[in-house]
Structures are given as structure tokens and as C-alpha cells.
Amino acid sequence: MRRAALPTSGERERLLAGVVRGTLAAMTMTALRQVTTGLGLVEQTPPDAVLKQRGFGVVVRTPRLAFYLARRQVALVELAHWVYGAAGGAAFTRLPRSMRRHQWAGPGYGLATWIAFELSVVPVLGVDQARRIKPMEHLMFAADHVLFGVVLAGDRDWARSERRLPARLRRKRLARR
Incomplete structure (x- = not known):
């Protein structure tokens, strides 16, 4: 049986950049969700619904832990969402370079993550909120998922190989290493 090859330093750098961009994109998405929720356009966000309806079920038998977590629910929802965003960012880096360079790659990926969540996670967890979502x-x-994708994809320079970067950017990147 062949062992999988270890990622090169360039692949590790790109993966780390994806994790960071995914986290920042999820944070930006959180800011937009605060606005849409505050304006009454959204009643409850999906991560909040998942955590409220399914997240604490395991710890209900431990009252102290349940109380501790309930008091920190907002922070836990955000942290869970940021971790999900980081994973999404890492997955984005695994797409073929030709896809990542396309101008619609980010927004398309953002919408795809939302659709995947709605079609896979929501039915499995049986989140009641999903049946009451308004248009x-x-x-x-x-x-907000399009925004996630736009922030994640960024300027697309990080999706290019080192050889295809302009000389001044190659020198700048080499100087940082």
C-alpha cells in the first residue's frame, strides 16, 4: 500500500491561507448576520438554531456544564461558525487552481456551502427552524454566503502558482519566508 505524499511547503502555506481566509470570511459573514438579524430580516440564524435545538442535548444530564454553556451560547455559536468557516476555507484551497482563479469561484463556493448545509446537515439534525424560513x-x-465566498476568494493572487505571479510579488513572498 502506498503512503500519501506529504504536502509541500507551498501547499501547506496555501492551506493555512485558506484556513485564515475562511475564518475571516465567517467573521465577516457574522457581522452581516448581526445586521440582518438586528433589522428583523432574519429571525434566527442556522448555526444558532442548530446549537439551540441539538447542541446542548448531550450535556443536559450534567446541569453545571449545561448552565455554563447556556451562559456562553452566543460565543459558542460564533466559534462553531468560525471553525466551520475555517474548514470551508481549507476545502476551498483543495479545489483545482483553474477553478479558484475564476472570478465567480468565491461567490459560487459560498452559495454551494449554504446549499450543502441545507441539503445535508439540516435534514440530518431535523432543525425545526428550517421549516419556518421565510423567502x-x-x-x-x-x-451572506456570497459575502463569505467573496472574502474567501479575495484577490485570487493566492490561488496562483509562484511561477505565474508577477516578479515583484514573487520577490515579496520570498522575502517573507
Whole structure:
């Protein structure tokens, strides 16, 4: 049986960049969700619904732990969302370079993550909130996932190979190593 090859330093760097960008994209998405929730356009966000309806079920038998977690629910929802964003960013780096360089790669990927969540995670967890989503909420969730993808994809320079970067950017990157 062949062992999988270890990632090169360039692949590790790109993966780390994806994790960081995914986390920042999820944080940006959180800011937009604060606005849409505050304006009454969204009643409850999907991560909040998942955590409220399914997340604490395991710890209900431990009252102290349940109380501790309930008091920190907002922070836990955000941290879980950022970890999900980091994983999404890492997965984005594994897409073929030709796809990542396309101008619609980020927004398309953002929408794809939302659709995947709605079609896989929501039915498995049986989240009640999913059955009560209004059309405006769907629109807002689509918009915040497009924003996630735009921030994740960034300027697309990080998706290019070193050889294809302009000489000044190659020198700048080499100087940072």
C-alpha cells in the first residue's frame, strides 16, 4: 500500500491561507448576520438554531456544564461558525487552481456551502427552524454566503502558482519566508 505524499511547503502555506481566509470570511459573514438579524430580516440564524435545538442535548444530564454553556451560547455559536468557516476555507484551497482563479469561484463556493448545509446537515439534525424560513431569510442567507465566498476568494493572487505571479510579488513572498 502506498503512503500519501506529504504536502509541500507551498501547499501547506496555501492551506493555512485558506484556513485564515475562511475564518475571516465567517467573521465577516457574522457581522452581516448581526445586521440582518438586528433589522428583523432574519429571525434566527442556522448555526444558532442548530446549537439551540441539538447542541446542548448531550450535556443536559450534567446541569453545571449545561448552565455554563447556556451562559456562553452566543460565543459558542460564533466559534462553531468560525471553525466551520475555517474548514470551508481549507476545502476551498483543495479545489483545482483553474477553478479558484475564476472570478465567480468565491461567490459560487459560498452559495454551494449554504446549499450543502441545507441539503445535508439540516435534514440530518431535523432543525425545526428550517421549516419556518421565510423567502427574505433565504435571500439574506444566500447574500451572506456570497459575502463569505467573496472574502474567501479575495484577490485570487493566492490561488496562483509562484511561477505565474508577477516578479515583484514573487520577490515579496520570498522575502517573507
